[in-house]
Amino acid sequence: MRLVALADSDSYVKWGASLAGTLPPEWDRELLVVDSPMVVSDAQLAAALAGSGISAVSRIALLDVAARLAADPPDAVLVATPGPIARVLTRLVADLVPRPVVVAGLPGISIPTTRKALLYRRQADLLVLHSHREVREFARLSRAKGWDHRFGLATLPFMSQRPASGTDLVFAAQAIVPALREDRLVVAAMLRDAALADPTRRVVIKVRALAGENQTHPERDGYPDLIAELGPVPQNLVVSAVPMAEALDTAAGLVTVSSTAVIEALARRIPAIVIDTFGVRRSLINPVFQESGLFGGRDAVVAREFRHPEPSWLNDNYFHDPVADDWAQTLEALVLARRAGELEGRSSHLPRGGALRAAWDRKRAFGDADRSLGGRVALVVGMPLRAAVRAKNRAGRRFRSRLRTWRSLRASAG
Structure with a gap:
């Protein structure tokens, strides 16, 4: 089985490489460092990879990601990036044919839970978390929103038990x-x-x-x-x-x-x-x-x-028995379902605006690292629309505030 990790920033490169490094030896693993506004320097990359066991590493531009994955299709893709970039990359990977299993996750302490952490990763087949408490609380939030995330538990991959001594x-x-x-x-x-x-x-x-x-x-x-x-x-x-x-x-x-x-x-x-x-x-x-x-x-x-x-x-907070970890087994089951043609599709959950909105999300997340024509068009069209929406929202808030004040004064006078 083969997994490709997509990562960009220091903490996510460390997490993605370390998590991929915990997969069983039969897995072939590769890390692609995607250019973004927060991409790691060479020195940060070396520090983040230390101890991960990942040696197949290369840098790549956003526009080349789809072609690279299509040329040598992996069984699974781990999207190890911050939320807005994760949303773009999970959409991109989910549109590949054949579609790999899409895995995403959070690189460290993720309590308290946030809606955006789930929203940005709705298209992932598997979301990796690192404590019983995280799985429980994120699952509760997902259900409350009517979403259908699948969660996997993994011990934080860069935890070590080697002895330390010093002052x-x-x-x-x-x-x-x-x-x-x-x-x-x-x-x-x-x-x-x-x-x-x-x-x-x-x-x-x-x-x-x-x-x-x-x-x-x-x-x-x-x-x-x-x-x-x-x-x-x-x-x-x-x-x-x-x-x-x-x-x-x-x-x-x-x-x-x-x-x-x-x-x-x-x-x-x-x-x-x-x-x-x-x-x-x-x-x-x-x-x-x-x-x-x-x-x-x-x-x-x-x-x-x-x-x-x-x-x-x-036990409830990051130091559970590693026997409870199930993310690798869940991932393998999803890969086998994919190979059998039984992997369920994940809708892109595009908001109103469709492809233009997706291009806007991409341009906003990647900035100058998104060199696509669609991104430039979305920026030209989207900035005035965004300004208009914000102005409308501000006007609405002012109106509601004045209405509440008027009602309060009327009630006092009465």
């Missing part, structure tokens, strides 16, 4: 969590204070990208710049872009706001602190850590008071 405090930086500059300055000050508190031990800021490189989520207010604003940078406060597995080799503990890196650390028996200074809420992607025993604030970070997780939290 570093490793901080897993995130591009959009927390989002506010003032909150990121608070975190930067914590890390600086931790370095000053013990000059004999390093504080390592593990970043996903160096200056000028893309990330899955664009970053503003990067920690190296913020720390530089706070005063002289301690010599034991360093920035690193090595693979996370390598950074953890010398870690005494990991600190994060909500990065999936905490799961990697815990798998290696490295304790952690999940910063709760800004609360626990959806926008911080940290509700999943409630009842884990991992939350801590500034004092815990500065004192390096790392925590081990509560045992009762583990």
